[in-house]
Each structure stands twice: as structure tokens, then as C-alpha cells.
Amino acid sequence: MNVHEYQAKELLKRYQVPTQEGVAVGDAAAAVAAYQQIASQTGSKFAVVKAQIHAGGRGKGRMVEVPEQSGVSVVKSAEDVERVAKNILGNTLVTIQTGAAGKKVNKILVAQDMYYDGPSDRKEFYLSILLDRTKKQNVIMYSTEGGMDIEEVAHNTPEKIFKEWVAPNMALQGYQARNIAFNLGLSGEAFKNMVKFVTNLYNAYIGLDCSMLEINPLFKSADDKIIAVDCKMDLDDNAMLRHADLKEMRxxxxxxxxxxxxxxxxxxxxxxxxxxxxxxxxxxxxxxTMDMIKLAGGEPANFLDVGGTANAQTVEAGFRIIMKDPNVKAILINIFGGIVRCDRVASGVIEAYKNLGNISIPIIVRLQGTNAEVAKELIENSGLKVQSAILLSEAAQLVQDAIAGK
Structure with missing residues (x-):
């Protein structure tokens, strides 16, 4: 489950991870109020407005309706905030990660400006934590070259990306946190703060059951504070039973x-x-099944796993979902009857077909396993335009014929 930047930062605070302060709002008036609140707290007229969508590259993205407006803007007055908020809220933001369709922006984050200390004193890093499946360990990836161009750094200068692996049954060790701070070229108070930051961040990754946690940029201020300016967080859906409160963030x-x-x-x-x-x-x-469709000359329109307890209700729901895609020219149902009996699935297909009605595209049902012959007989005697098969080769031929319009 993905969460928004402002939500991720609130979660990080639970683990004493310093973050850029900000207020998430849904309209221009609230944005102005948030700006005034931040300005009074920081004593600076500068702030930043960020579109809140589940995608990166917002700073380089563009609003469809207002092409000159990106997803991230620095503002220095209430008028600026109001104008930017109106340009972003309710409009569609297109970034390198959203694709051409983009994403509608329903919230913005009005946050403190972290670059008040001037370019000579600031430093941006990159740091992320995720699972390295090849080594079966968590890996902390980090670089001295943080910011919007991190993808180009990884592609053009991979030697600038460092990695630190942590066994999943162990905490991040002190020497590992110090190694990260050292490789980032830090010393003194900044070194100490980075060690503490990385340790707390790893604790957040484990404690929240994250599947990915990315801080970019990771910021060093003029007074050597280490702060998460941006955060992208993915939570493991399988762990939501342990985090009932986090479900509300979806x-x-x-x-x-x-x-x-x-x-x-x-x-x-x-x-x-x-x-x-x-x-x-x-x-x-x-x-x-998707491989078989490609070998038959088609292209799979979806991945749909109904699980081991398929019944009439789930089969009908699956039909409805598949048929919402206008590109679908045929439907292939491929069921192995182990836990679920094939005749039960066949009955579900027949019932769903009757309930939906007006299905004009070919439907091929391949059933193998428990009661497969009974299921085939049920479908063939139903009087519906459903073609049945038992062998995979039969189903492949029927798919090929359906694509060819035979």
C-alpha cells in the first residue's frame, strides 16, 4: 500500500526521524492559512508547495491544464501560495512515473523551505531501504548525489551508489550506520546526526513493515541537522493485520x-x-496462461487470480471487471480443480453469463482436475456461447481462433 508524502512523514515522526515540517491541505484558502502558520514559526517568507500523488518526479512534472506549473514550487508570499494552489489542486499532474495519463491532485503539502542557508552550505543525499531478493537481506542504498536526477546518477555513474546489507533477523549495527555516514563524507556533528537518522529510519522500515522506504533528498542543513525533505513509503499489504490504524491511510x-x-x-x-x-x-x-496466450498470437489484457475458493460470485465479479476493458476481444478461463471442483466453477460461469447477459465476445473455458468431465458437460449443455476445453493445447487453439475472428 502506497501512502502520500505527508502521511509518510507523520509515520516517520513516530520513530524520531527528523522531517521537513508541513501542512497538507485540500483548497487554496487552507493553503494560505498553512503558509502563514509556517512563516510565523520559521521567520522566513519562503515555503514550498508540493502536489501529493503516488508518483515521483513531481518537480520535473507539469500540470496538464497549466503547463508552466510543475508539481513542486517555491513560494514567498500568500499570493504566490494561492496562485500555485489553484494551479495544482483539482488538476492533472504528469510526471515520468505517472505516464501520459497523469494523476489528479486532490491535496497539496505546504512545507517549510529547507534551503534558507544558501547553496554553499546545503547538501543533498539519497537513501532508500528495500529487500534485496537475491541476497535475501534488506539493503540500504545511498549516494552523495541526491535530488531529482538520482535516476541519471544510477544509470551514468553507478559507482556513486553505495549499499549496506542487513540480515532480516538483525537490527542495523552501529558500525553499519557509521559506515554510511563515513561514505557520505560527513564528519563532526553531521556524522553523529546521520548515524542516529539512519538507525531510526531503519527501525521505522522494520516497525512499519515497509516494502520500500525512500528519502530523496536527504538534507544536511547549515547547522548539520539531517532531515528527510521528501519521503516515498510502500507498506506491505500482507502485514496490514498488524497495523489496523494504517489502513485508513489508503x-x-x-x-x-x-x-x-x-x-x-x-x-x-x-x-x-x-x-x-x-x-x-x-x-x-x-x-x-499469459505465456500460452502470447504463443497463440494474442496479448494478455490482465492478470486475474480468483484463488482456490472460486464460486459463482467471484467468477461473476471477475467477468464484470474483465469486460470493463474495451480492448478485450476474448476471455480465457483456465482453472485447475484441486481445492475447488471444476463443476462448481462451471456452474459459476454459467450463472455469471446469464446474469450479465449480452456478452458478445468469445469465452473459452479450460477446466482440468476434479470433476473436469462433468464441468465440460455442464457448459456444453448450457446452451450458452461458451467454448470448453480440457487440454491446454485445445484452449490455445480456441484462443487463436477467437483472435482471428473464426
Missing amino acids: DKAEEDPTEVEAGEYNLNYVKLDGNVGCMVNGAGLAMA
């Missing part, structure tokens, strides 16, 4: 509506760009 408006709907029926769904809809039980079989 912003469904930032997610694909069909994926949200699928989640309500406990369906694992990911939209793709192809022309053949897939409904399968089991992730491994789903991957094999």
Missing part, C-alpha cells in the same frame, strides 16, 4: 478503479495492455 483515488473493485472481492487483478482477458486460479497457472 487513498483509493490514487489506484486503478478496477483493481480497487477486484480487491473488494479478494481477487488479485492487474490490468495489462492486451486483447485477451484471463481468469485463472493460482498465480503460477496465471503466468503460464
